[in-house]
Amino acid sequence: MESENTKITVKPNGQFAIQGPVTLVDIEGNEIKHGPRFALCGCSKSSNKPFCDGSHKG
Numbered sequence: 913m914e915s916e917n918t919k920i921t922v923k924p925n926g927q928f929a930i931q932g933p934v935t936l937v938d939i940e941g942n943e944i945k946h947g948p949r950f951a952l953c954g955c956s957k958s959s960n961k962p963f964c965d966g967s968h969k970g
C-alpha cells in the first residue's frame with residue numbers, strides 16, 4: 913500500500929496550498945478542521961485566518 917505524502921505548494925501571492933494528510937492546530941493546540949485540500953494565508957489580509965479567502969488578490 914502506497915502512503916500519501918503531504919504536499920505544500922508556496923504560491924506567488926503568499927498562499928500555502930496544502931494537499932494530503934495533515935493536522936492543523938491553533939496556538940493552544942486545538943485542532944482546526946479543514947478539507948482534504950486547503951490554502952493557508954501568508955499575506956495576512958484574510959478575514960478567515962488561518963485560511964486564505966482570496967483577499968490577497970485585491
Ligand code: FES
Pocket residue numbers: 925926927928952953954955956957958963964965966967968969
Ligand atoms: S494569501 Fe492571504 S488572503 Fe490569500
